[in-house]
Amino acid sequence: MTFEGFVAEHGQSLLRLAFVLSGNRQLAEDLTQSALVDAYRHWSKVVAARSPEAYVRRMLINAHLSWRRRRWTSERPAELGDAAADEMRDPSDAVVERENLRTLLAGLAPRARTVLVLRYYLDLDDAAIAEAMGVTESAVRATASRALARLRGFAALSPVKETR
Structure with missing residues (x-):
């Protein structure tokens, strides 16, 4: 090759x-x-x-x-203000949900975000994630558990946005 x-x-x-x-x-x-x-x-x-x-x-x-x-x-990079966010609003619910997920993922630590992306985006198992990141499988499971708990906490704190 x-x-x-x-x-x-x-x-x-x-x-x-x-x-x-x-x-x-x-x-x-x-x-x-x-x-x-x-x-x-x-x-x-x-x-x-x-x-x-x-x-x-x-x-x-x-x-x-x-x-x-x-x-x-x-x-x-400079953060966009609320006025810029209003101009960029997309009526599609799927796009809004995807953006909300990206925002929640951005709030995680880099290692936690990486574990979740490898697990749910690339569909890798714990052994493959551990090998890719150079950590143990138990560290992958613990990191994933804490990251998911943190995402649930973020989701509970953030208000549900109306798309209409």
Whole structure:
């Protein structure tokens, strides 16, 4: 398998994963590019791995978690005000629900968000998540449990928004 073939086959799925992890299209593109640059530099190791896709996915996850740890020293985008949010309102209930979920996920710690995304978006089991993140399976289960409890707490505190 060549690097170009790998990118053609798995590039979009890596980009989607990065978007779900980061919640930002531009950051997702940067994370994906960073992971693919690292994969290119170490292509012989990637190809020799049991699952090259899982290897590069782990590189992407590590890049995401590293970015989240360093974020306090980087630029931060300006928050949109309430007036801008009113202009961007979408009548579709599905879009509103998806956005509410993204907001709730953004309130979680990076490791908790990563565990939930890998479990529910990529449908990985605890062993695969533990391998991808470099932690134990029990740590994955504990993190997922705490993250879900926190999401339930967030959902209980936030008022239900009317879409009409």
